[in-house]
Amino acid sequence: MAQLDTIVERNRPLTKGDHLYRQHDNFKSIFAVRSGSFKSYVLNSSGEGRVTGFYLPGEIIGLDGIADHSHANSAIALEHASICEIPFNQLESLSLQLPVLQHNFFSIMGAEITKDQKVHTLLSSYSAEQRITSFLLGLSSRYARVGLSATRFNLPMTRGDIGEYLGLTVETVSRLLTALQKKGVLAVANREIELKDIEALKQIVGADAL
Amino acid sequence: MAQLDTIVERNRPLTKGDHLYRQHDNFKSIFAVRSGSFKSYVLNSSGEGRVTGFYLPGEIIGLDGIADHSHANSAIALEHASICEIPFNQLESLSLQLPVLQHNFFSIMGAEITKDQKVHTLLSSYSAEQRITSFLLGLSSRYARVGLSATRFNLPMTRGDIGEYLGLTVETVSRLLTALQKKGVLAVANREIELKDIEALKQIVGADAL
DNA sequence: CGTCAGTTTGAGCGAGCTCAACGTGAGTGG
DNA sequence: CCACTCACGTTGAGCTCGCTCAAACTGACG
Numbered sequence: 153m154a155q156l157d158t159i160v161e162r163n164r165p166l167t168k169g170d171h172l173y174r175q176h177d178n179f180k181s182i183f184a185v186r187s188g189s190f191k192s193y194v195l196n197s198s199g200e201g202r203v204t205g206f207y208l209p210g211e212i213i214g215l216d217g218i219a220d221h222s223h224a225n226s227a228i229a230l231e232h233a234s235i236c237e238i239p240f241n242q243l244e245s246l247s248l249q250l251p252v253l254q255h256n257f258f259s260i261m262g263a264e265i266t267k268d269q270k271v272h273t274l275l276s277s278y279s280a281e282q283r284i285t286s287f288l289l290g291l292s293s294r295y296a297r298v299g300l301s302a303t304r305f306n307l308p309m310t311r312g313d314i315g316e317y318l319g320l321t322v323e324t325v326s327r328l329l330t331a332l333q334k335k336g337v338l339a340v341a342n343r344e345i346e347l348k349d350i351e352a353l354k355q356i357v358g359a360d361a362l
Numbered sequence: 363m364a365q366l367d368t369i370v371e372r373n374r375p376l377t378k379g380d381h382l383y384r385q386h387d388n389f390k391s392i393f394a395v396r397s398g399s400f401k402s403y404v405l406n407s408s409g410e411g412r413v414t415g416f417y418l419p420g421e422i423i424g425l426d427g428i429a430d431h432s433h434a435n436s437a438i439a440l441e442h443a444s445i446c447e448i449p450f451n452q453l454e455s456l457s458l459q460l461p462v463l464q465h466n467f468f469s470i471m472g473a474e475i476t477k478d479q480k481v482h483t484l485l486s487s488y489s490a491e492q493r494i495t496s497f498l499l500g501l502s503s504r505y506a507r508v509g510l511s512a513t514r515f516n517l518p519m520t521r522g523d524i525g526e527y528l529g530l531t532v533e534t535v536s537r538l539l540t541a542l543q544k545k546g547v548l549a550v551a552n553r554e555i556e557l558k559d560i561e562a563l564k565q566i567v568g569a570d571a572l
Numbered sequence: 573c574g575t576c577a578g579t580t581t582g583a584g585c586g587a588g589c590t591c592a593a594c595g596t597g598a599g600t601g602g
Numbered sequence: 603c604c605a606c607t608c609a610c611g612t613t614g615a616g617c618t619c620g621c622t623c624a625a626a627c628t629g630a631c632g
Contacts, residue, residue: 194483197568202487204479216479218472224479244465251458258454261471262428268478269414269426269434273404275485276529277412280620310578319486324620326580342579342629358407490588521611534588536612552597552611 156253159242162186165234172213172227172235179217181237185209188233189308192216192225193316203316206230206309208291210298215264230308275319278357283318284328285356288338292347304346366463369452372396375444382423382437382445389427391447395419398443399518402426402435403526413526416440416519418501420508425474440518485529488567493528494538495566498548502557514556 161181166172172183175194190207204225207213217223218240247254274286296302307314311325318325329340337349337356347353376382382393385404400417414435417423427433428450457464484496506512517524521535528535539550547559547566557563 194479196487202483204482215472215475219469219476220473224476244461244468248458248461248464251454254458254464255454258467258471259429261468261475262425263430265425265471265474265478266429266434268475268482269404271482272414272478272485273412275482276526277406311580312578316486321621322579323581323622327620330580520609531589532611533590533613537588540612 155246155250156238159239159246160184161237161239163235163237165232166229167233168229168231170229170233172229173217173223174226175223177217177223179214179221179223179240181239182212182214182217182243183227184236184238185211185213186234186236189230190227190233191230191309191313191317192227194225201316203309203313206291206313206317208294208298208308211294212260212264215261218261230313280318280320280324281328281332282357283320284314284325285332285353287314287318288345288347289350289353289357292350302347303350304344307343307345365456365460366448369449369456370394371447371449373445373447375442376439377443378439378441380439380443382439383427383433384436385433387427387433389424389431389433389450391449392422392424392427392453393437394446394448395421395423396444396446399440400437400443401440401519401523401527402437404435411526413519413523416501416523416527418504418508418518421504422470422474425471428471440523490528490530490534491538491542492567493530494524494535494542495563497524497528498555498557499560499563499567502560512557513560514554517553517555 166188172190173179185207187209189209190213191203192205192207192213193201193203195201204216205213207227213227213235214223216225243253243257247257274283278286291305291307292302295305309317311329312322314320315322315325329338332338333340335352337347337352339346339348376398382400383389395417397419399419400423401413402415402417402423403411403413405411414426415423417437423437423445424433426435453463453467457467484493488496501515501517502512505515519527521539522532524530525532525535539548542548543550545562547557547562549556549558
């Protein structure tokens with residue numbers, strides 16, 4: 153892993169609104185989020201965007217460019233953030249020498265595929281309430297994975313971003329957050345959220361959590 | 363590529379309803395579809411399934427098991443089918459020796475990720491009519507890729523399967539196929555379909571085709 | 573302290589779902 | 603070869619969840 157370290161470039165910090173790359177950009181590197189958060193999105197012909205993913209510390213962003221050497225999404229910082237840039241061709245070369253690295257990278261891509269398929273199920277069969285709940289539980293465990301609180305965290309994205317990601321409107325997202333708060337299972341004030349009853353939230357999603 | 367050939371196992375043919383693997387099965391191999399077609403699906407706790415993908419000749423199935431060495435989906439043959447089985451650990455070993463193979467496999471996984479993200483956009487922002495249309499155009503170009511007709515082909519899956527995949531009910535799928543037929547852009551009889559006006563279909567989906 | 577993006581709340585509407593009934597064709601057994 | 607069956611498909615009628623449109627509120631930042 154020390155060898156991986158040699159090819160990683162620690163880039164300058166990014167600030168809210170900075171693009172990491174844009175749709176159709178030439179693909180050169182993947183990025184590991186060190187701090188802060190990003191969203192990826194696509195623009196349709198009428199100029200409106202759809203959010204395709206959120207990326208938190210410890211997660212990998214940019215895999216959408218591997219297939220055809222050009223990014224399918226744009227990626228933008230949601231707040232102050234820093235990243236590690238990993239040039240893809242160097243990663244490939246090094247993977248030929250380090251079986252563990254190759255194996256890990258296959259796993260990372262496999263995990264992305266599995267995650268996307270779960271989102272597919274979520275979008276094709278869950279109600280609005282289940283989508284929001286599942287989304288919040290997902291954020292919770294992703295924050296927990298990097299040692300942050302699983303019950304109290306900040307939403308780095310807007311209600312609109314959440315809506316685009318989950319296939320809902322801003323209004324629906326807002327209304328449901330209020331409704332869940334009235335149920336007492338969570339408390340939300342602006343971007344700050346506290347999950348007060350994880351078990352109840354899991355029950356809303358159904359036995360099969362995301 | 364001749365070396366890849368040495369690790370591929372050409373399995374016995376499968377018939378409609380045969381499982382290639384089941385959810386939670388230990389992951390051992392990925393499969394290339396040689397003929398016929400498959401669907402992958404997950405069962406939720408209440409026993410109902412959601413289709414997560416369709417696999418046609420020339421496509422790779424089983425990538426959902428790479429991440430945690432266990433399949434996230436079940437895969438079942440929709441008709442008589444044959445496959446090539448590629449043991450994954452052998453593929454990994456060989457990839458260490460053949461840079462081209464490693465590169466190609468990264469590309470294949472990257473393509474799967476890009477495809478899944480397009481489905482995400484489809485499910486989160488398209489109307490029922492756009493979903494069906496986009497789905498049919500997708501099938502069309504996938505059949506064309508292996509030398510079959512892009513305008514006339516058989517639907518190997520049921521209306522129910524299509525509905526589960528697209529997040530619609532059987533009734534909606536059926537109604538929309540009838541409606542599209544009345545518009546004159548396609549003709550459908552049972553499983554046989556003819557796309558009569560590809561341009562019109564693309565227009566329904568919008569400028570950004572899937 | 574004004575501005576503007578983001579958020580909330582309300583009222584009405586409609587796309588797609590639910591429930592129900594009927595049609596159809598491929599496979600099976602007599 | 604026909605009758606039966608059962609999964610699959612179609613069509614209709616009514617309802618509901620989430621969308622649309624509209625208006626007001628909040629807070630961050632210049």
